[in-house]
Amino acid sequence: MKKKPNFVLMLHDNIGYGDPGCYGGGLMRGAPTPRIDKMASQGVRFTNFNVEAQCTPTRSALLTGRLPIRSGTSFITPPGHIYGLAPWEYSLANLLSDTGYRTALFGKWHLGHSEGRLPTNQGFDEWFGFPNSSDETLYASAVGFDPSYARVPCLWEGKKGDPCREMEPYTIENRPLVDEMIAKRSVSYIHHQAESDQPFFLCVWFSHPHHPVLPHPDFADASGNGAYADCMMEIDHRVGQVLDAIHTAGLDEDTVVIWASDNGPESVPPWIPAGDTGPFRGELGSVFEGAIRVPCVIRWTGQIPQGRVTNEMISGLDIYPTLATLAGAAERVPADRPIDGVDQSAFLLGKQEKSNRDHVLFFIQNDLYSIKWKQFKVHFKDVVQAPGATGQLPYPAFVHELSAPRIYNIVQDPKELYDILLTNLWLFEPIIKIANEFSESAVHHPHIPTGGDGPIA
Amino acid sequence: MKKKPNFVLMLHDNIGYGDPGCYGGGLMRGAPTPRIDKMASQGVRFTNFNVEAQCTPTRSALLTGRLPIRSGTSFITPPGHIYGLAPWEYSLANLLSDTGYRTALFGKWHLGHSEGRLPTNQGFDEWFGFPNSSDETLYASAVGFDPSYARVPCLWEGKKGDPCREMEPYTIENRPLVDEMIAKRSVSYIHHQAESDQPFFLCVWFSHPHHPVLPHPDFADASGNGAYADCMMEIDHRVGQVLDAIHTAGLDEDTVVIWASDNGPESVPPWIPAGDTGPFRGELGSVFEGAIRVPCVIRWTGQIPQGRVTNEMISGLDIYPTLATLAGAAERVPADRPIDGVDQSAFLLGKQEKSNRDHVLFFIQNDLYSIKWKQFKVHFKDVVQAPGATGQLPYPAFVHELSAPRIYNIVQDPKELYDILLTNLWLFEPIIKIANEFSESAVHHPHIPTGGDGPIA
Numbered sequence: 070m071k072k073k074p075n076f077v078l079m080l081h082d083n084i085g086y087g088d089p090g091c092y093g094g095g096l097m098r099g100a101p102t103p104r105i106d107k108m109a110s111q112g113v114r115f116t117n118f119n120v121e122a123q124c125t126p127t128r129s130a131l132l133t134g135r136l137p138i139r140s141g142t143s144f145i146t147p148p149g150h151i152y153g154l155a156p157w158e159y160s161l162a163n164l165l166s167d168t169g170y171r172t173a174l175f176g177k178w179h180l181g182h183s184e185g186r187l188p189t190n191q192g193f194d195e196w197f198g199f200p201n202s203s204d205e206t207l208y209a210s211a212v213g214f215d216p217s218y219a220r221v222p223c224l225w226e227g228k229k230g231d232p233c234r235e236m237e238p239y240t241i242e243n244r245p246l247v248d249e250m251i252a253k254r255s256v257s258y259i260h261h262q263a264e265s266d267q268p269f270f271l272c273v274w275f276s277h278p279h280h281p282v283l284p285h286p287d288f289a290d291a292s293g294n295g296a297y298a299d300c301m302m303e304i305d306h307r308v309g310q311v312l313d314a315i316h317t318a319g320l321d322e323d324t325v326v327i328w329a330s331d332n333g334p335e336s337v338p339p340w341i342p343a344g345d346t347g348p349f350r351g352e353l354g355s356v357f358e359g360a361i362r363v364p365c366v367i368r369w370t371g372q373i374p375q376g377r378v379t380n381e382m383i384s385g386l387d388i389y390p391t392l393a394t395l396a397g398a399a400e401r402v403p404a405d406r407p408i409d410g411v412d413q414s415a416f417l418l419g420k421q422e423k424s425n426r427d428h429v430l431f432f433i434q435n436d437l438y439s440i441k442w443k444q445f446k447v448h449f450k451d452v453v454q455a456p457g458a459t460g461q462l463p464y465p466a467f468v469h470e471l472s473a474p475r476i477y478n479i480v481q482d483p484k485e486l487y488d489i490l491l492t493n494l495w496l497f498e499p500i501i502k503i504a505n506e507f508s509e510s511a512v513h514h515p516h517i518p519t520g521g522d523g524p525i526a
Numbered sequence: 527m528k529k530k531p532n533f534v535l536m537l538h539d540n541i542g543y544g545d546p547g548c549y550g551g552g553l554m555r556g557a558p559t560p561r562i563d564k565m566a567s568q569g570v571r572f573t574n575f576n577v578e579a580q581c582t583p584t585r586s587a588l589l590t591g592r593l594p595i596r597s598g599t600s601f602i603t604p605p606g607h608i609y610g611l612a613p614w615e616y617s618l619a620n621l622l623s624d625t626g627y628r629t630a631l632f633g634k635w636h637l638g639h640s641e642g643r644l645p646t647n648q649g650f651d652e653w654f655g656f657p658n659s660s661d662e663t664l665y666a667s668a669v670g671f672d673p674s675y676a677r678v679p680c681l682w683e684g685k686k687g688d689p690c691r692e693m694e695p696y697t698i699e700n701r702p703l704v705d706e707m708i709a710k711r712s713v714s715y716i717h718h719q720a721e722s723d724q725p726f727f728l729c730v731w732f733s734h735p736h737h738p739v740l741p742h743p744d745f746a747d748a749s750g751n752g753a754y755a756d757c758m759m760e761i762d763h764r765v766g767q768v769l770d771a772i773h774t775a776g777l778d779e780d781t782v783v784i785w786a787s788d789n790g791p792e793s794v795p796p797w798i799p800a801g802d803t804g805p806f807r808g809e810l811g812s813v814f815e816g817a818i819r820v821p822c823v824i825r826w827t828g829q830i831p832q833g834r835v836t837n838e839m840i841s842g843l844d845i846y847p848t849l850a851t852l853a854g855a856a857e858r859v860p861a862d863r864p865i866d867g868v869d870q871s872a873f874l875l876g877k878q879e880k881s882n883r884d885h886v887l888f889f890i891q892n893d894l895y896s897i898k899w900k901q902f903k904v905h906f907k908d909v910v911q912a913p914g915a916t917g918q919l920p921y922p923a924f925v926h927e928l929s930a931p932r933i934y935n936i937v938q939d940p941k942e943l944y945d946i947l948l949t950n951l952w953l954f955e956p957i958i959k960i961a962n963e964f965s966e967s968a969v970h971h972p973h974i975p976t977g978g979d980g981p982i983a
Contacts, residue, residue, distance in 0.1 A: 093544075094805075098937060098940070116553070342944050348551075348804050478752075
């Protein structure tokens with residue numbers, strides 16, 4: 070390998086675990102996904118890839134390697150709030166930029182919608198896309214919407230050093246076209262970067278299949294199985310466009326390509342049924358497996374063994390330190406704050422059989438909802454809302470939430486139906502240890518409140 | 527091809543759609559299934575293979591090509607009843623026997639437990655196994671069981687022409703060993719038949735993973751994920767033993783191998799959680815997809831294209847006419863009774879893209895519970911029990927059951943959650959046509975009541 074590898078991180082919005090063909094969907098769900106399936110056969114396919122319960126926290130976890138509750142990004146904030154990645158965060162784009170990478174993000178951000186918290190403020194050289202979420206395209210045509218009270222959502226673009234600018238309203242009319250725009254920018258970027266000696270980090274954060282579920286006109290009725298399946302066909306096509314660009318640019322062996330969903334599907338009328346969670350229960354906004362276990366495929370031609378399928382536990386948090394290592398920049402991972410991701414590079418490259426992770430913590434808003442440890446998952450049902458809802462940890466979180474936990478064996482019981490608490494109280498020993506370690510770290514490194522600017526300590 | 531192909535029909539008892547690796551289970555479910563997965567890669571894997579809601583009717587459908595309600599086998603009958611395939615039925619074993627095949631069944635029968643209704647009465651040259659179901663192994667050790675009131679279930683064997691005989695009690699002690707016995711007899715049979723010029727039809731109807739979920743000692747704790755996963759590992763191993771026998775006998779290209787589950791999983795304490803239905807709802811005894819859609823793989827080296835995955839609709843009913851055609855004996859399929867299976871040989875061999883079937887009817891006991899047509903599934907919830915419960919059709923069945931149907935689009939909504947009735951009443955046109963065709967056929971060919979001896983007309 071002559072230079073540092075490029076990274077292309079494709080993310081789709083709310084695809085269910087059971088939707089892609091290689092995850093048991095595809096034709097069975099009315100939409101073949103040959104490109105994603107082929108990419109899986111050329112790399113590693115994860116069957117235990119864990120993300121956060123919602124868009125914002127997953128994207129935060131990917132870009133910081135930190136549990137979103139630490140950075141004030143543990144939930145989706147309604148318009149009007151200041152939110153997003155605080156300037157103090159050192160994003161993966163910052164890190165790779167400082168390592169000599171060119172960086173770009175095309176598509177959905179959802180990590181801030183005010184100047185100072187946009188992609189070009191967080192390490193990306195350039196950005197085209199939309200700051201929040203595609204449901205906002207419904208605003209302008211909503212009954213009673215009044216732009217004197219709320220902003221009309223827009224498509225934005227910007228380059229580092231200059232303020233980002235609103236290009237045009239992001240509405241129900243251009244919502245079907247936005248993934249084509251994102252793909253076109255990405256393809257053009259890849260071809261352009263291929264002429265450079267610098268490696269690049271490209272985030273392609275598509276809008277589909279988030280509601281409103283409106284495929285590009287080229288894919289409308291393409292599946293014969295409704296708009297969601299049409300979107301899945303478009304999704305597969307867009308992934309193919311990006312992969313084709315990498316190939317025709319001669320960058321297959323120089324590029325680590327990651328494709329994933331940001332969280333499980335959601336059911337929003339009239340776009341129901343939408344995504345399918347496959348064998349799992351729950352959906353977006355819960356911490357059942359249907360919400361937090363998503364499809365993820367990683368390919369690096371010539372480096373990652375082909376056709377591997379693994380049920381080893383991985384988290385979206387791990388992308389940060391793993392890519393840092395692959396870029397030869399592990400020393401740039403901040404030491405002054407908790408980094409919850411673990412370096413999975415050796416596992417990814419097939420140099421070690423096991424993941425470096427045996428547990429994941431799942432938060433919703435300010436509360437620890439669940440801990441997954443090995444094949445077990447403890448749910449803390451009676452969660453206590455943090456005082457003031459500022460994102461601060463209600464320490465000691467675990468004790469408050471112990472009143473009625475449920476435990477599932479997710480290998481034996483992927484649908485999380487059979488509570489095994491009463492015959493498995495021993496599990497609290499490792500679980501309490503994990504919870505206490507987190508609580509301890511939060512005492513030493515208090516969370517940044519939502520909208521906060523930097524470290525509290 | 528020099529001679530007629532052999533047929534090996536392996537059936538497992540209550541495996542869930544989501545259990546095998548090639549169906550999204552495997553490692554994710556704590557038990558790798560490399561042999562089944564490899565067999566799938568060498569043949570065709572069905573993602574829309576439909577069976578009946580219970581053991582007895584599925585086995586009846588496979589062996590007669592007739593909807594079990596027609597033959598008095600539409601439900602599991604409790605001990606004490608006369609039940610099973612009436613002598614009048616012309617089983618696949620009869621048909622292939624008359625075509626020059628040697629025939630054997632090793633394992634579970636569940637199509638009669640009295641002389642005259644055992645495998646060797648229904649066209650099989652020989653049988654080893656158990657007449658009913660493995661739950662009976664619990665009888666002898668059940669609190670209060672008294673053998674003066676109910677028979678101690680046994681392992682049986684027999685050869686055509688002689689009465690079958692009880693060999694030894696089938697109990698909790700030898701229940702873990704029975705699949706090894708079945709595999710050994712099958713392997714030996716295959717090697718023996720390889721020396722013959724006659725083709726053979728071998729049914730290998732294993733006991734696992736039906737409750738009591740007790741793996742062979744060689745597999746106890748093999749998975750580290752409990753008894754069900756251990757059984758799945760044994761299941762894969764047993765499939766491998768049969769495939770190895772076919773291979774070492776040099777019969778790969780001469781043998782059509784079918785592997786399937788007889789119906790979805792069931793949850794019987796203390797063996798819960800057991801099988802997983804993958805993306806589907808429901809389990810054994812219902813007509814939700816989790817009950818009636820099962821894993822099925824068919825391999826015929828050199829004849830069936832490799833690595834095909836199809837969501838085309840197939841029914842267990844189709845095995846009968848399909849195998850008859852592959853054996854060059856289509857003309858032996860009876861013309862004096864309704865045959866509900868359709869010949870899928872051209873589809874199976876890759877000579878045509880589409881299945882010859884676009885609908886399936888699902889009965890429980892005497893009632894039409896559901897019709898699946900293309901991507902739609904109509905459930906008739908308020909089913910009316912047939913008068914006298916004799917298996918006779920409550921004609922006109924459909925009108926009685928129309929009061930509160932539900933309709934699901936199983937491609938868009940594999941979990942059958944969203945009723946689309948009120949916006950899709952048009953669907954009743956094709957559905958009523960299908961129901962009426964069935965009703966009409968039942969008028970001309972009245973059903974054989976359970977325990978009945980032959981045609982009523």
